[in-house]
Amino acid sequence: MTNKFEFILYGDFALFSDPITRVGGEKFSLPVPTYEALKGVCHSIYWKPTFTWFVDSVRVKKAIQTQSKGIRPIKMSGGNDLAYYTYLKDVAYQVVAHFEWNENRPELLGDRDLKKHTAMFERSLERGGRRDIFLGTRECQGYVEPCKFGEGAGFYDGIEEMSFGLMYHGLTYADEAYSEETRDKMSVRFSEVVMKNGVVKFARPEACIHRVIKSMKTKEFGDVG
Numbered sequence: 001m002t003n004k005f006e007f008i009l010y011g012d013f014a015l016f017s018d019p020i021t022r023v024g025g026e027k028f029s030l031p032v033p034t035y036e037a038l039k040g041v042c043h044s045i046y047w048k049p050t051f052t053w054f055v056d057s058v059r060v061k062k063a064i065q066t067q068s069k070g071i072r073p074i075k076m077s078g079g080n081d082l083a084y085y086t087y088l089k090d091v092a093y094q095v096v097a098h099f100e101w102n103e104n105r106p107e108l109l110g111d112r113d114l115k116k117h118t119a120m121f122e123r124s125l126e127r128g129g130r131r132d133i134f135l136g137t138r139e140c141q142g143y144v145e146p147c148k149f150g151e152g153a154g155f156y157d158g159i160e161e162m163s164f165g166l167m168y169h170g171l172t173y174a175d176e177a178y179s180e181e182t183r184d185k186m187s188v189r190f191s192e193v194v195m196k197n198g199v200v201k202f203a204r205p206e207a208c209i210h211r212v213i214k215s216m217k218t219k220e221f222g223d224v225g
Contacts, residue, residue: 003098003118004056007125008147009033009041010092013067014135015085019168025073027085029136031064032195033093035202036170037136042097044131045144046124050111051099052176059199061092063155091135096149104175104218122146156198164193169208174216178206186216 014029016037021028035055042053067089072080101112124130125146133142156162169189177183189208193200 003114004096005042005098005121005125006094006096006147006149007045007144008061008092008094009038009133009135009142009144010061011133011135011140011142012090013140014088014091014142015140016088016136025081025083027083027137029066029086029088030167031088031164032060032193032200033058033136034168034170035191036168038093038095038097039170041095041129041133041142041144042099044133045129046117046121048108048111048117049105049175050102050108051117052102053097053099054204055095055097055202057096057149057199057201059094059149059154060156060195061094061152061154061198062090065089087140088135094147094149094151102176104177107220154198156195159198160196162195164195166190166209167193169203170205172205172210175218176205182210182212184215184217185212186214187212 014033015027016030016032016034017027018030038055038058039053042055047053065088066086068084068086071083071085073083075081099117102108125144129144133144134140135142167190169191172178172182172187172189174184174186177185187210189205189210191203191208
């Protein structure tokens with residue numbers, strides 16, 4: 001039995017916001033989904049603290065298109081402001097991901113049952129996920145279905161390589177620390193993103209550039225077994 005899972009993620013709009021454009025109140029989407037956004041989708045389909053999700057690859061099925069909208073966000077001081085958000089529109093992505101047991105949670109050793117968690121994920125995926133699916137932000141509703149990774153035609157299948165440069169990869173929390181340097185800390189990760197024939201293969205968290213944000217303690221759960 002394998003814990004490799006494949007599904008298609010799609011929706012009318014997506015906003016994987018570039019942190020650089022958020023300083024002034026505007027939001028502009030990155031051209032492809034971030035590792036963290038896809039990991040969040042996996043969490044929404046099915047997640048337990050017993051394991052950690054790893055996103056292996058994403059395949060961009062449709063052309064990268066953008067659409068700007070005038071938004072009236074709420075100001076912290078009261079009232080509304082005016083901002084322009086630039087979304088991706090009409091998106092579809094094939095995703096392949098897997099989970100690994102979380103070694104930072106030895107108290108959940110008794111819950112490491114691959115057959116059980118595989119069956120629960122597949123059942124949750126067939127029903128569209130346990131929680132609402134979002135494409136980056138809450139206003140961008142997404143949908144998931146089982147699929148075979150690589151099936152069907154993709155818009156970028158014939159384009160040998162497209163580089164998006166250094167992009168935000170995700171956050172590492174204390175309970176998913178992968179080294180002594182990241183233990184009991186919260187850190188942010190960055191990595192080079194290159195799309196080859198429509199497929200982006202993500203770097204593993206431990207292979208990324210990371211910067212510590214703050215100290216953080218792991219929440220402990222009771223024994224399971």
